[in-house]
Structures are given as structure tokens and as C-alpha cells.
Amino acid sequence: MTRVLVTGSADGLGRATADTLLAQGHDVMVHARNQERAEDLFALADRGARVVVGDFTQRDAVRRIAAELNDAEPLDAVIHNAGVWSGPAVMPVNITAPYLLTALLQRTAPTGVSEQQLALRRTTRARPGRLEG
Template sequence: MSRILVTGSADGLGRAAAAALLDDGHSVVVHVRAPERLAAVRDLLDGGAQAVVGDLAKLDEVRALADQANALGRFDAVIHNAGVLGGRALLPVNVVAPFVLTAEIERPERLIYLSSGWHRSGQPDLDGVDWSGARESRSYPDSKLFVTALAAAVARLWPEVRSHAVDPGWVPTRMGGPGAPGDLRLGHVTQAWLAVSDSPEALTSGGYWYHQATREPHPAVHDEDFQAALLRSLADYTGSTLPGGGL
């Protein structure tokens, strides 16, 4: 049995991953944005899950969330599932929160970051980026390029950790919209599998995955200079650093 934290668990793919892992007998900690959202995961809590609460758009709440997680004990895996499609919360939720939680939560054996096929349209340009969300300085594809590069950087810097990025497909969740063409039943499978499987493929690190198969990401993802610039920029804004990141 593994202990897994899944961010953004109130609905969509996060909820589906948490429910599947719980059904398989794992110890699951779900995450919701605010206390009133706990009602959305009541069935998971009744089934044995625990919960942490915090708004990933607010840096102080992200730090408090890391403290809540650490108080529960070390995790075997963390699935950084939470994400938004646009607005001023785009970079805080999609990039800053995964970075801070990675830096501040006791290091697990496995880390999984939700990416998107749209990351290939992102621009590896950090000039003028506003991590605070005070203004919209980057696009959704940019945010997913950044978090995919973060996953690759973690795999390189922490060789004892299995770190991956997952494209779940464009599926009809609340975020994806009802017209999304992907198969919702498959959207959570790869990240849940990577979190617990002992298959040789899942025991690798640094992969970019789509439906349990690796694919080639944007060239900037494995560019060590870009990774270093990204980590440095995030560290400068947040005050958090990845141990071993050379910052």
C-alpha cells in the first residue's frame, strides 16, 4: 500500500485518480481549495481518505498546505494534478504551486506533474514573467511547458526520485469542457499508474507520458540551461529552492 497526495481532488481527473487509488487499497490524501469544498470529497473521506486544504493561487496558502502535508507523514507519491486554463491564477496554480510543494514537502519516491499536449506550443521565454498573477503574463501552453520542464529538472537533479510529466489528453472535465474529444475514462489512468506501479516502465524517471506510453516533449523541456533559468526565476519569486538545484 502506498501513500499518495493528489492535488485538485474535488472534481475532474484529480478526483478520478484519488478514487481509483483509494479503491485499489492505497492511502490517499485529497486536496481541496477551501473548507467548503470538502463536501465534494465527502464520499472519499468516508472511504478512508484524508484531506488537506489550501488555495493554490495564494503563495501563503501553498506553504500552509505543504505544512499540512508534512504533518501527515512522508508520501510515497505526489500527483500535482491541479490546474486552471486561464486568468490571473494561471501561473500561480499551474507552475508556482507545484514548484513550492515540490520544494517544501518531504521528498517522496515519485512525483507526477500534469502537463498537456498544448505545452508544445509554449514559449521557453521567462523575460517579464509575473509569477504572482497580478497580471496575465503567459499563456496556458507556456504554463504547461514550464511545469513539464520542472518535472524533467526534478528527474535530473534528484536521481533517487521518479519524476514524470503526464498529458492526460483533452477530456470532458469541467476544465476541458463538454466538447472535449478525449476519453474521460483514460484521463486519470497514467498518473495513477505511475504513482504506484512496479512495472519496469513506471520505475523509470524523466518521462513525458500519454496513455501509458512515452512521447517526445518540446525540446526546451530537457534543456538544462532553460531548466536552471526556470528554477532560478521561481526561487527568486517564492524564496523556496529545490535541494540539489544548485541555487
């Protein structure tokens, strides 16, 4: 069983994705921007989805969600579906939050890769402004 987080899953494509993954037997984490939108996820929660709530315009909320998720079993995948079309929230929601959340989530080593190799991969990634030759 794959453990998957679907951000922006209160409606639309995110909800449809979470619904399909649950129907296929996956362990699904669903995300809503606030408590009001989280109420729309009760039907999915009744089927086994776990709900996390946080506004992606706020970095502290993203950090809190990452910490909450890191206290549970590691995720196998994240579907970054949360997004906005226009306005001042575009950059924090569409770019900063997915990057920050992905960076903060703990990873498990793929089959055949040791934790030391995984740690080495993390520390040797290209840095912004550094050209690989």
C-alpha cells in the same frame, strides 16, 4: 501501501484518480481549493482519504498545506492535478504552487540511499542560471 497526494481532487480527473487509488488500497490525501469544494470530498474521506484544503493562488496556503502534510507520514508520490485554464491564476496555480509544494515536502530516502546521501543530492542540484558541463 503507497501514500499519495492528489491535488485538485474535488472533481474530474483528480477525483477519478483519487477514487481509483483508494480502491486499490493506497493511502490517499485529497486536496480542495476551499471548504465548499472540500465538501465534495466527503465520500472519499468516508473511505479513508484525508482532506487538505488550500487555495493554490496563495503561497501562504501552499506553505500551510506543506506543513500539514509534513506533520504526517511522508508521501511516496504527489499527483499535481490542480490547474486553471486562463486568467491571473494560471501562473500561481499551474506553476508556482506545484513547484513550491514539491520543494517544501519532506522526502524519505529511497531504499539503499542514506539520509546523508539524500541531503547531499538536495544541496548539489543545479541552480537556475548555472550550466552543467
